[in-house]
Amino acid sequence: MEERIGMESSIAIAEVVGRCDVDVVAAYPITPQTHIVEHLSEMVANGELKAAFVPVESEHSAMSVCCGTAAVGARTYTATSSQGLALMHEILFIASSLRLPIVMAVANRSLSGPISIWNDHSDVMSDRDVGWVQIFAENGQEAVDLTIWAFRLAEDRRVSLPVMVHFDGFIVSHMIEPILMPDHETVRGYLPPFEPLLRLDVDRPVSIGPVGIPDIYTESKFLQHKLVVDAYQPIVETLEGFGKYFGRHYHPVETYRAEDAEVLLCTMGSLSETAMTVVDRRREKGHKVGLMRIRLWRPFPFEDIYRAVGAVQTIGVIDRAVSFGGPPGPVASELKAAFYRKPQQPRLVEFIAGLGGRDVALADFERMFDVLLSTRKTGQVPPPAFVGLRE
Amino acid sequence: MYEIRFHGRGGQGAVTSAELLALSAIADGKSAQAFPSFGPERRGAPVIAFARISESPIRNRTAIQEPNLVIVLDPSLLRLVKVDAGLQPGGTVVINSQKDAATIRKETGISARLVTVDANRIAREEIGRVITNTTMLGAALAAQPLVPVERLEKELKGRFGRIAERNINAFRRAMRECRITDAA
Numbered sequence: 001m002e003e004r005i006g007m008e009s010s011i012a013i014a015e016v017v018g019r020c021d022v023d024v025v026a027a028y029p030i031t032p033q034t035h036i037v038e039h040l041s042e043m044v045a046n047g048e049l050k051a052a053f054v055p056v057e058s059e060h061s062a063m064s065v066c067c068g069t070a071a072v073g074a075r076t077y078t079a080t081s082s083q084g085l086a087l088m089h090e091i092l093f094i095a096s097s098l099r100l101p102i103v104m105a106v107a108n109r110s111l112s113g114p115i116s117i118w119n120d121h122s123d124v125m126s127d128r129d130v131g132w133v134q135i136f137a138e139n140g141q142e143a144v145d146l147t148i149w150a151f152r153l154a155e156d157r158r159v160s161l162p163v164m165v166h167f168d169g170f171i172v173s174h175m176i177e178p179i180l181m182p183d184h185e186t187v188r189g190y191l192p193p194f195e196p197l198l199r200l201d202v203d204r205p206v207s208i209g210p211v212g213i214p215d216i217y218t219e220s221k222f223l224q225h226k227l228v229v230d231a232y233q234p235i236v237e238t239l240e241g242f243g244k245y246f247g248r249h250y251h252p253v254e255t256y257r258a259e260d261a262e263v264l265l266c267t268m269g270s271l272s273e274t275a276m277t278v279v280d281r282r283r284e285k286g287h288k289v290g291l292m293r294i295r296l297w298r299p300f301p302f303e304d305i306y307r308a309v310g311a312v313q314t315i316g317v318i319d320r321a322v323s324f325g326g327p328p329g330p331v332a333s334e335l336k337a338a339f340y341r342k343p344q345q346p347r348l349v350e351f352i353a354g355l356g357g358r359d360v361a362l363a364d365f366e367r368m369f370d371v372l373l374s375t376r377k378t379g380q381v382p383p384p385a386f387v388g389l390r391e
Numbered sequence: 392m393y394e395i396r397f398h399g400r401g402g403q404g405a406v407t408s409a410e411l412l413a414l415s416a417i418a419d420g421k422s423a424q425a426f427p428s429f430g431p432e433r434r435g436a437p438v439i440a441f442a443r444i445s446e447s448p449i450r451n452r453t454a455i456q457e458p459n460l461v462i463v464l465d466p467s468l469l470r471l472v473k474v475d476a477g478l479q480p481g482g483t484v485v486i487n488s489q490k491d492a493a494t495i496r497k498e499t500g501i502s503a504r505l506v507t508v509d510a511n512r513i514a515r516e517e518i519g520r521v522i523t524n525t526t527m528l529g530a531a532l533a534a535q536p537l538v539p540v541e542r543l544e545k546e547l548k549g550r551f552g553r554i555a556e557r558n559i560n561a562f563r564r565a566m567r568e569c570r571i572t573d574a575a
Contacts, residue, residue, distance in 0.1 A: 177423070
């Protein structure tokens with residue numbers, strides 16, 4: 001059974017984490033993730049959720065606790081954002097290399113300085129290479145759905161990897177919107193109890209996390225890379241399974257009105273919804289524009305990208321983070337690398353937008369589509385642009 | 392789609408107003424959003440909150456720049472903030488003020504359809520505190536039937552517990568006592 005309710009996305013996420021029968025929540029509050037952790041702590045304190053809530057003194061400790069509890073076979077959840085994710089950084093590698101199926105919400109937020117509590121993807125990009133599965137939710141419903149799915153995928157024995165569920169801070173986390181909330185029994189019907197691949201058990205002692213001498217380190221990294229790459233198929237299968245069970249379908253890459261598009265705009269996260277509105281406006285005017293939304297960030301869905309792009313020769317990529325002194329857009333770099341393997345590369349127009357909470361308005365999307373359409377016409381790719389920059 | 396912007400001061404319940412409106416619309420089967428202006432809000436400082444209501448799913452997560460309806464919870468904001476900035480043609484401004492529409496127009500230059508209500512007095516008399524957010528929702532619904540009155544009253548009941556009745560009384564009184572003036 002599902003109930004359609006109006007609810008703040010953070011509260012809905014916390015509620016559904018409870019319905020996933022988590023055993024442990026270890027977290028430290030940080031804006032804009034705070035409401036999730038506060039609500040989970042209330043649920044535990046009220047006796048609604050029979051789990052251990054471990055209040056810690058930092059995110060570094062939060063992730064360390066999560067590693068310990070996941071290693072003994074407890075279903076483990078945490079949530080963070082921005083500086084909090086940055087502080088977890090070194091332990092994130094431990095979680096993935098030990099194959100600990102922790103689920104973590106990341107309410108995406110910029111990194112200091114200047115100090116900013118607002119939304120962008122600089123936290124995501126700083127932890128791109130930590131070996132976690134990373135997926136993006138574009139709205140509250142998706143954040144709820146993908147949280148449930150994340151436990152299923154993480155605990156899939158073919159995978160056994162930690163999963164980050166990303167959604168935009170404030171823009172999704174603090175939004176009150178209609179959400180179809182599955183009840184406890186429905187979630188239980190989808191999510192079987194956690195049967196860990198390996199568990200720390202005093203009766204059957206094992207060592208995990210020993211030293212990797214040069215003789216085996218390369219092999220372990222090869223296998224870790226292969227494991228994340230090979231997670232792709234289970235991801236697709238479990239997303240399909242989710243769709244069959246709940247009736248809401250998710251894919252590694254999704255498109256909007258891209259069938260006969262001549263230019264595509266590529267987004268990741270909640271900008272996609274606003275972009276769709278502008279795609280609709282342009283389609284009404286007869287402009288053949290479409291949208292490509294990257295949902296799965298790691299493993300990177302190369303084949304889905306090739307399929308979505310098809311024969312389109314002009315693509316705009318919105319990045320919400322900067323690789324300082326680099327290409328500069330991290331998502332654009334990824335796409336360029338993906339197409340380097342191909343005999344023909346599309347023209348790639350790079351936009352940096354929505355940094356540190358800067359609103360990306362409908363008019364901004366209109367201007368980006370203007371640039372793409374003129375790039376298509378002239379064949380001249382403009383240099384990377386910071387959208388709405390005041391000079 | 393109908394877009395609403397609330398102007399208040401931190402602690403006056405602008406965000407709660409936006410929430411109550413959106414929750415009523417969602418309970419009524421519509422799509423709706425409510426969101427704050429996402430800043431480090433301080434008690435007493437000017438704040439804004441937003442709501443969107445639509446018959447179809449909402450695919451827009453930008454800040455509301457061109458609202459159909461503006462609700463001003465605190466009369467002192469009129470001197471500080473251009474509350475009708477970006478207002479859609481045919482839009483409405485609902486203001487908590489003792490002053491009449493003509494005076495407000497002269498002082499602020501607002502030419503749009505205007506709804507005025509002395510929400511401070513109503514809130515003081517009905518709730519016992521000058522917290523005008525629920526009162527102003529009454530004036531807003533009188534100006535524009537955004538959601539059925541019963542739905543909103545149900546949300547007020549759910550939200551305010553033992554002081555719900557006083558809030559509902561203030562809400563109803565504002566519906567009756569507000570004055571609507573056509574665009575100049």
